[in-house]
Structure formats: C-alpha cells, structure tokens
Amino acid sequence: MNNVEVTVMRFDPQNDEHPRYETFQIEAKKNMTVLDSLFLIVEDQDSSLSFRCACRLGMCGSCGMVINGRGRLACRTKIEHLGERILVQPMRNMEVIKDVAVNMDKFFKNWEKVKPYFVPKEETEEFAIIPPSSGRRELIDENQDCITCGLCFQSCDSVSMREDEFIGPAALNRAYNLIADERDGARAERMDMVTETDGAFGCRTFGACVEVCPKGIKPMVTIQKIKMKKLKRAIGLKW
Ligand code: FES
Incomplete structure (x- = not known):
C-alpha cells in the first residue's frame, strides 16, 4: 500500500466563481484505479465530490476525465502507473456540471448530425450481409x-x-x-453532411484523438479517408 495524493478540480458553477483544487490523501492498493480512488474519497472524506461512471469496466464510456494532463477512462487507469501524485480534471471542450462531471450535450448533438445509424437500401429484400471472409469488412x-x-x-x-x-x-x-459500408443506403447524403467546413475538412490533423482513444480507434485517419472519398467522388471515381 502507498500513500497517494489525489488532487481534484472542484467547481460548482451554481455557487463558485472560479474552479479550485483540493488534495486528498488516500491509501492506494494494488490494481486500484483512479475511479476507485474517487469512490474512496466520497466514502471517507468528501461525499460532495461529483464525477460520472457506470460500468467500471471500460465499456460504457462515462468516466472520461483528464488525469495527469491526459484524457483517460478513470476506471481503466491504474494508480500504480501514475506515481504518487495524481491530478484529476474534467474533460475539456465541454461545460462543467460539477467538479469532474461534464455536460456531454454538445458531443452528442454533433454525433446526431451525422445520422449515426444504418439506413437500409430501399430495394433490399434480403438481409444486408458482408461475409466475414470477403475482406470487405476490414474497411470498417x-x-x-x-x-x-x-x-x-x-x-x-x-x-x-x-x-x-x-x-x-x-x-x-x-x-x-457508415460511408464505407456498402450496405448503407444513405452514403451519399451522409457524405454531403460530413464534408461541409464543420465536418472532415475542419480537422487540422493534430492527432490527439488517436493518442487518447481507449479503444485504439484512429479517428484522424478515418477523417482523412473521408476527405479522400470526397475527392474521388468529385472527379468521378468510385468512392
Ligand atoms: S465506468 Fe464505464 S467506461 Fe469507465
């Protein structure tokens, strides 16, 4: 067991003018995660600390935070990999509801803008299947x-x-x-939606998205693929 110092940003926009930082001492056990440490703080030291979580398994995506300066899932981040001082802050680019719990409306409104669901082709009578062995699945x-x-x-x-x-x-x-999925009936419409200036061409290829994704997805790469498809489409090639 080690003594670890966990410093958390505290901010209640209803009552505070500015955020402040508060430090808690905890006894870290082997395999303890940052999320576990926040629960310990709530149980033993300050029950008003606010954060979000659900599955504690890296599946639901609700415990995103900035931990020691980097975006991470608190439930998948072990304290032993961080050292004896841990700084926990809310995610950027979103409004703080309280402490490290943020309002994700902006994120999900953007998600909705791309029509994020599969649209079957009208003329299709059979189930739309891509055989796993075809190689065509690899794209997606x-x-x-x-x-x-x-x-x-x-x-x-x-x-x-x-x-x-x-x-x-x-x-x-x-x-x-969805655009890369040949079974989707709304590829063209979706392509138009995401190649406006607020879409793929708004990406400046900073690459942080690739660094932080807990699932190893490379959004910066897929965004460049959208741009390439747009160019192919513009010059009349198969896209
Ligand atoms: S609590 Fe579900 S991903 Fe961390």
Whole structure:
C-alpha cells in the first residue's frame, strides 16, 4: 500500500466563481484505479465530490476525465502507473456540471448530425450481409468499437479553436464507418453532411484523438479517408 495524493478540480458553477483544487490523501492498493480512488474519497472524506461512471469496466464510456494532463477512462487507469501524485480534471471542450462531471450535450448533438445509424437500401429484400471472409469488412471493423466516451472530442484542438463549428473526431469516425459500408443506403447524403467546413475538412490533423482513444480507434485517419472519398467522388471515381 502507498500513500497517494489525489488532487481534484472542484467547481460548482451554481455557487463558485472560479474552479479550485483540493488534495486528498488516500491509501492506494494494488490494481486500484483512479475511479476507485474517487469512490474512496466520497466514502471517507468528501461525499460532495461529483464525477460520472457506470460500468467500471471500460465499456460504457462515462468516466472520461483528464488525469495527469491526459484524457483517460478513470476506471481503466491504474494508480500504480501514475506515481504518487495524481491530478484529476474534467474533460475539456465541454461545460462543467460539477467538479469532474461534464455536460456531454454538445458531443452528442454533433454525433446526431451525422445520422449515426444504418439506413437500409430501399430495394433490399434480403438481409444486408458482408461475409466475414470477403475482406470487405476490414474497411470498417477496426473503427467500430467507439464507446462515445468523448475523450477524442475533449482532446481535439480543432474543436477548441473552432468552438461549435467542428463536429469532432468521434462523429466523423462514426460517419466514415457508415460511408464505407456498402450496405448503407444513405452514403451519399451522409457524405454531403460530413464534408461541409464543420465536418472532415475542419480537422487540422493534430492527432490527439488517436493518442487518447481507449479503444485504439484512429479517428484522424478515418477523417482523412473521408476527405479522400470526397475527392474521388468529385472527379468521378468510385468512392
Ligand atoms: S465506468 Fe464505464 S467506461 Fe469507465
């Protein structure tokens, strides 16, 4: 067991003018995560500390935070990998509700903008199937695991610089998955949606989205693929 200092940003926009930082001492056990440490603080030291979580398994995407300066899932971040001083802050590019709990409306409104669901082709009578052995699935398989945690969105300087204008990496990655899926009946419409200035062409390829994604997705790469498809389409090539 080690003594660890956990410093958390505290801010209640209803009552505080400015954020402040508060430090808690905890006894860290082997395999303890940052999320576990926040629960310990709530149980033993300050029950008013606010944060968000649900599954505690890295599946639901609700415990995104900035931990020691980097966007991470608190439930998948072990204290032993961080040292004896830990700084916990809310995700950037989103409004703080309280402490490290943020309002993700902006993120999900952008997600909705790309029509993030599969649209069957009208003339299709059979189930739309791509046989796993065909190789055609490879285009989309690697980008399917997004858990909408918002870590890419919070880390993205294109989002920070362009405020509400750039829809962000997660929504564009989702759009690419559908655009690259030959079974989807709304590819052209979706392509038009995501190649406006607030879409793929708003990405300045900073690459932080690739660094922070807990699922290993590379949104910056899929965004460049959208741009390439747009160019192919513009010059009449198969896209
Ligand atoms: S609590 Fe669900 S991903 Fe961390």
